[in-house]
Amino acid sequence: MGKAIEAKDLNIYYSAFRAVEGVNMTIRPKTVTALIGPSGCGKSTYLRAINRMHEVIPGARVEGKLELDGKDLYGPGIDPVGVRRQIGMVFQRPNPFPTMSIYDNVIAGQRLNSKKLRKDATDDLVEKSLRGANLWNEVKDRLEKPGSGLSGGQQQRLCIARAIAVQPDVLLMDEPCSALDPISTLAIEDLINELKMDFTIVIVTHNMQQAARVSDYTGFFNIEGTGKPGKLVEMDETKTIFSQPKEKATEDYVSGRFG
Ligand SMILES: Nc1ncnc2c1ncn2[C@@H]1O[C@H](COP(=O)(O)OP(=O)(O)OP(=O)(O)O)[C@@H](O)[C@H]1O
Ligand SMILES: [Mg+2]
Numbered sequence: 001m002g003k004a005i006e007a008k009d010l011n012i013y014y015s016a017f018r019a020v021e022g023v024n025m026t027i028r029p030k031t032v033t034a035l036i037g038p039s040g041c042g043k044s045t046y047l048r049a050i051n052r053m054h055e056v057i058p059g060a061r062v063e064g065k066l067e068l069d070g071k072d073l074y075g076p077g078i079d080p081v082g083v084r085r086q087i088g089m090v091f092q093r094p095n096p097f098p099t100m101s102i103y104d105n106v107i108a109g110q111r112l113n114s115k116k117l118r119k120d121a122t123d124d125l126v127e128k129s130l131r132g133a134n135l136w137n138e139v140k141d142r143l144e145k146p147g148s149g150l151s152g153g154q155q156q157r158l159c160i161a162r163a164i165a166v167q168p169d170v171l172l173m174d175e176p177c178s179a180l181d182p183i184s185t186l187a188i189e190d191l192i193n194e195l196k197m198d199f200t201i202v203i204v205t206h207n208m209q210q211a212a213r214v215s216d217y218t219g220f221f222n223i224e225g226t227g228k229p230g231k232l233v234e235m236d237e238t239k240t241i242f243s244q245p246k247e248k249a250t251e252d253y254v255s256g257r258f259g
Contacts, residue, residue: 001198002030003086003169005050008065011229012042012049015059019045021229023064025219027170032192032201034211034238037221037253042230043204046221047172050202051087052080068169085109087170088163092178094155096147096162103143105158106130109166125165133161134191153184160191164199171195173203177210189214208254212242220250 005027012020020042027033035043048054049062052073066073073083088109096105106126110117117125126143130136135157139150147158156176163171173192177185192201192214205211211218219235234241234250245251 003069006067010064031216034215041221041223088168090173092175098148105147129161129165133157170200
């Protein structure tokens with residue numbers, strides 16, 4: 001668990017529109033990388049390209065290379081479903097299956113992967129995943145209740161439990177706290193800090209304080225204008241990006257002097 005990701009000369013398209021251009025990025029194993037940048041610069045697009053969710057959109061494709069520990073994620077014979085299992089994703093809005101119980105939500109990925117587990121093994125996996133997501137104590141007495149009965153912050157932690165239950169190598173998080181209150185946000189940030197012991201984490205955030213608090217490395221994406229592709233301007237250790245970035249555009253963005 002916890003593998004490296006490497007993007008090489010990556011271009012990402014929606015049909016003829018090049019949304020992201022020329023990304024070269026190394027994401028180190030068992031670190032947290034924050035992706036920041038203005039709306040429309042391609043952060044979500046890039047994230048979805050990493051686990052091959054981009055290509056489910058008709059006309060969407062990538063050029064260049066994406067590797068997981070040196071293995072070409074877009075190589076011939078690579079099953080995109082397997083890639084999505086190895087590289088899990090948590091979205092902006094918590095999206096538990098609403099009528100499914102908390103218990104079944106946690107193992108939903110496992111069921112989809114049609115792995116048959118014995119009841120006691122499943123019980124163990126549910127407990128381990130919920131503990132991993134810092135949710136166990138809050139839900140252990142109501143595992144059979146629907147996932148929709150939880151608070152927003154709890155639902156997001158349930159989605160994280162679901163994502164880690166399939167034991168991925170990488171967790172991609174696209175603004176996972178933007179629908180949450182400050183307390184739930186801090187709970188997720190603490191959790192990210194713990195999860196990086198086992199997983200490589202990439203988080204998109206518009207919250208500069210969050211990027212500074214939670215990440216080891218930060219990549220700044222920017223866009224020159226409407227219709228232009230987003231580009232990775234600069235990536236470095238988070239403290240460098242926030243204190244002495246090399247590019248003026250990065251400094252303007254992190255200091256709020258943008259636009
Ligand atoms: N399904 C799609 N079809 C066509 N174009 C798309 C699609 N999704 C995104 N785009 C375009 O790709 C570009 C990058 O969008 P993306 O959602 O990746 O930006 P973002 O950096 O995540 O923005 P935000 O911070 O607002 O979430 C934008 O110009 C957007 O309009
Ligand atoms: Mg986005």
